[in-house]
Amino acid sequence: MINEIALNDWYPVAMASELKPGCRLNRxxxxxxxxxxxxxxxxxxxxxxxxxxxxxxxxxxxxxLGAPARPLFEIPEGEQDGRRLVACGxxxxxCSPLRAVENFLDIAHFPYVHTGILGAEDHxxxxxxxxxxxxxxxxxxxxxxxxxxxQAAKSAEGxxxxxxxxxxxxxxxxxxxxxxxxxxxxxxxxxxxxxPVSETxxxxxPWMALYDDETPFNDLVQFQQTIFMQDRSILENQIPALLPLxxxxxxxxxxxxxxxxxxRWLKRRRMFYGAQTIAA
Amino acid sequence: xxQQSPSPTAKPSxxxxxxxLSAGFRPGSxxxxxxxxxxxxxxxxxxxxxxxxxxRCPHRGMRLSHGFVRGEMLACIYHGWxxxxxxxxxxxxxxxxxxxxxxxxxxxxxxxxxxxxxxxSCAEEEPDAPARLPxxxxxxxxxxxxxxxxxxxxxxxxxAQGRWELTLADQPVILGVQDWPEGRTGxxxxxxxxxxxxxxxxxxRELEAMxxxxxxxxxxxxxxxxxxxxxxxxxxxxxx
Ligand code: FES
Ligand SMILES: [Fe+2]
Numbered sequence: 001m002i003n004e005i006a007l008n009d010w011y012p013v014a015m016a017s018e019l020k021p022g023c024r025l026n027r028x029x030x031x032x033x034x035x036x037x038x039x040x041x042x043x044x045x046x047x048x049x050x051x052x053x054x055x056x057x058x059x060x061x062x063x064x065l066g067a068p069a070r071p072l073f074e075i076p077e078g079e080q081d082g083r084r085l086v087a088c089g090x091x092x093x094x095c096s097p098l099r100a101v102e103n104f105l106d107i108a109h110f111p112y113v114h115t116g117i118l119g120a121e122d123h124x125x126x127x128x129x130x131x132x133x134x135x136x137x138x139x140x141x142x143x144x145x146x147x148x149x150x151q152a153a154k155s156a157e158g159x160x161x162x163x164x165x166x167x168x169x170x171x172x173x174x175x176x177x178x179x180x181x182x183x184x185x186x187x188x189x190x191x192x193x194x195x196p197v198s199e200t201x202x203x204x205x206p207w208m209a210l211y212d213d214e215t216p217f218n219d220l221v222q223f224q225q226t227i228f229m230q231d232r233s234i235l236e237n238q239i240p241a242l243l244p245l246x247x248x249x250x251x252x253x254x255x256x257x258x259x260x261x262x263x264r265w266l267k268r269r270r271m272f273y274g275a276q277t278i279a280a
Numbered sequence: 281x282x283q284q285s286p287s288p289t290a291k292p293s294x295x296x297x298x299x300x301l302s303a304g305f306r307p308g309s310x311x312x313x314x315x316x317x318x319x320x321x322x323x324x325x326x327x328x329x330x331x332x333x334x335x336r337c338p339h340r341g342m343r344l345s346h347g348f349v350r351g352e353m354l355a356c357i358y359h360g361w362x363x364x365x366x367x368x369x370x371x372x373x374x375x376x377x378x379x380x381x382x383x384x385x386x387x388x389x390x391x392x393x394x395x396x397x398x399x400x401s402c403a404e405e406e407p408d409a410p411a412r413l414p415x416x417x418x419x420x421x422x423x424x425x426x427x428x429x430x431x432x433x434x435x436x437x438x439x440a441q442g443r444w445e446l447t448l449a450d451q452p453v454i455l456g457v458q459d460w461p462e463g464r465t466g467x468x469x470x471x472x473x474x475x476x477x478x479x480x481x482x483x484x485r486e487l488e489a490m491x492x493x494x495x496x497x498x499x500x501x502x503x504x505x506x507x508x509x510x511x512x513x514x515x516x517x518x519x520x
Pocket of ligand 1: 337338339340341342356357358359360361
């Protein structure tokens with residue numbers, strides 16, 4: 001069931017770089033077929049003959065099947081001078097769009113799923129961190145997150161204690177702020193834009209805004225893809241496929257505070273597309 | 281922290297289902313099997329103790345058949361929670377100092393080894409052991425056809441507790457039969473007497489020929505039924 005809340009949000013459906021003059025891209029958004037076309041100077045989105053709202057931001061094309069209730073979220077850091085903007089392309093995943101976002105908010109899996117890259121089995125501890133649902137902005141935030149990383153990013157060598165912040169500005173978007181190895185005091189930004197294809201399948205569009213002038217573009221994309229392929233093997237094997245919102249369905253611990261807040265926030269704003277609201 | 285609610289697909293059954301051959305299932309193995317439509321992680325500890333659990337981690341729902349065996353415990357691949365033989369969670373790596381409460385646990389079915397086969401039962405009470413029928417494992421195969429198609433193709437002389445007795449290439453054999461989701465069938469071939477490697481090879485080819493015949497009759501696209509709600513679309517878990 002697609003409720004109004006899900007219908008009226010913005011979703012990524014293509015990379016801006018795909019918009020060649022004369023192109024026509026067929027996409028599926030929440031089980032509906034839509035087209036993106038470019039007539040040489042303008043881009044349009046349609047569902048059949050119906051014109052859909054459209055905007056191009058953060059190197060991606062955004063549209064909505066309804067009437068967006070609010071403007072697309074802001075990522076001010078992503079528009080700062082000196083950052084490399086890296087659109088990583090699309091990864092298709094057979095999982096709920098909400099499970100994809102939740103996995104991105106989770107650090108406790110690094111030692112086991114991203115062994116030797118984002119985590120190490122002899123450093124699995126998750127220290128206390130702060131989580132809040134910001135009612136004014138209507139966002140979820142996790143701050144003061146620290147985790148040991150053997151190789152924090154493409155430009156990092158050796159293990160470090162990496163600092164993170166997580167921000168969920170929309171139910172299908174997650175932004176990660178991470179210690180920038182190249183520039184002390186700044187945050188690298190890695191975001192996950194998720195296009196819900198159905199309640200149990202999604203296309204994920206990772207996008208990065210980094211201070212890194214050295215690493216070749218392809219290496220940056222490759223690194224992100226490697227990480228995401230590892231996540232995919234998890235995401236396609238979680239049961240049930242829908243994200244359970246009933247707290248009795250699964251067993252979180254203190255390390256899962258971000259996930260707990262995310263689920264609570266989804267429930268509060270009645271975003272149920274991709275969620276299981278009743279215990280099976 | 282609460283206990284995981286029962287698997288949505290859990291169905292009671294009275295009997296044992298043959299799910300794999302003992303031969304080749306070494307200590308430390310962990311595979312995905314099905315019994316009565318239930319998705320199950322079947323694993324063996326380093327000391328050889330066999331367990332069959334609901335294939336779902338109580339933490340965040342990851343299939344436990346993707347996990348790894350450490351000594352006498354099974355660890356989930358997602359966040360490394362360790363579960364002991366009694367199915368209780370003993371170690372949560374994110375909180376190394378924490379002693380997990382007793383209500384954090386996986387859910388166990390019954391597992392049993394006998395006559396060259398590994399058996400699972402999803403019954404509440406552990407059923408009596410299957411009747412004795414010794415066999416020597418040859419090979420397992422996953423066939424894209426439902427059980428009735430196999431029954432039509434093979435001349436089964438005797439059938440009891442998921443085991444078919446028949447003659448294959450002049451050899452008296454036993455076939456353990458296990459229903460998989462989406463109209464598939466897992467078969468586990470055993471001989472009644474110890475045979476040479478040569479004979480095993482020949483029987484294995486016969487079994488493959490039988491598979492081709494069955495799959496020609498029932499292409500999986502036509503036979504794929506809604507036997508399991510969101511069954512696996514991956515075939516990586518070939519009946520071991
Ligand atoms: S899902 Fe199994 S340890 Fe987290
Ligand atoms: Fe991950």
